[in-house]
Amino acid sequence: MAFNVKGGGGPKGAATHVSHDGAKEYFRQAMEYVTKSEAAKTVYDTLQKLGTDIPVEVVHDDNMFYAHAHAGGGYIHWDPLSALKVTEGGWQSPAVGLIHEMYHAYQEFCLKDIYPNMPQKLISLGPSGGGKNPVSKEEVDTVVFEAKVCKQLGKLGHENETARTTYFYVLGSVNVTSPTSTGKA
Numbered sequence: 001m002a003f004n005v006k007g008g009g010g011p012k013g014a015a016t017h018v019s020h021d022g023a024k025e026y027f028r029q030a031m032e033y034v035t036k037s038e039a040a041k042t043v044y045d046t047l048q049k050l051g052t053d054i055p056v057e058v059v060h061d062d063n064m065f066y067a068h069a070h071a072g073g074g075y076i077h078w079d080p081l082s083a084l085k086v087t088e089g090g091w092q093s094p095a096v097g098l099i100h101e102m103y104h105a106y107q108e109f110c111l112k113d114i115y116p117n118m119p120q121k122l123i124s125l126g127p128s129g130g131g132k133n134p135v136s137k138e139e140v141d142t143v144v145f146e147a148k149v150c151k152q153l154g155k156l157g158h159e160n161e162t163a164r165t166t167y168f169y170v171l172g173s174v175n176v177t178s179p180t181s182t183g184k185a
């Protein structure tokens with residue numbers, strides 16, 4: 001088992017708090033859903049076979065990221081009830097957010113060729129921050145992967161999963177009631 005899922009967010013009763021059992025259940029629901037996408041399943045299965053444990057800290061703080069192992073991290077941070085608004089009227093579920101972060105771990109642990117070239121391997125300037133934000137190949141590739149997952153889920157009837165139109169640009173997020181909800185309905 002490569003994923004070590006744990007709750008967090010301070011003491012019971014805090015708005016950010018998620019219990020350990022709650023965290024594991026959110027994670028289970030998210031992975032059961034998102035691995036209906038073949039691309040997502042391949043990444044998840046490959047990571048699960050790793051000898052390395054990847055902690056997943058689950059907190060209601062509207063934040064998601066992968067902290068690189070080479071920089072002292074090696075863990076995923078995930079809010080299971082925060083959906084990402086990516087276009088006017090288009091959303092991604094927290095489950096898609098989780099597989100996005102897992103893909104970063106997959107890049108670091110499995111597609112090692114990317115890392116020796118970072119951070120020099122910048123391929124474009126992003127549209128956010130007045131066109132001044134450099135977009136790494138790492139992020140570009142992850143957004144391409146994420147779009148594939150959305151497309152595959154869409155073919156299975158989850159047409160509400162929306163691919164981004166640009167690499168960094170997002171319109172915001174919204175709290176939802178389950179890891180598979182897009183916040184649209």
Ligand SMILES: [Zn+2]
Nearest residue numbers: 100104139142
């Ligand atoms: Zn990313």
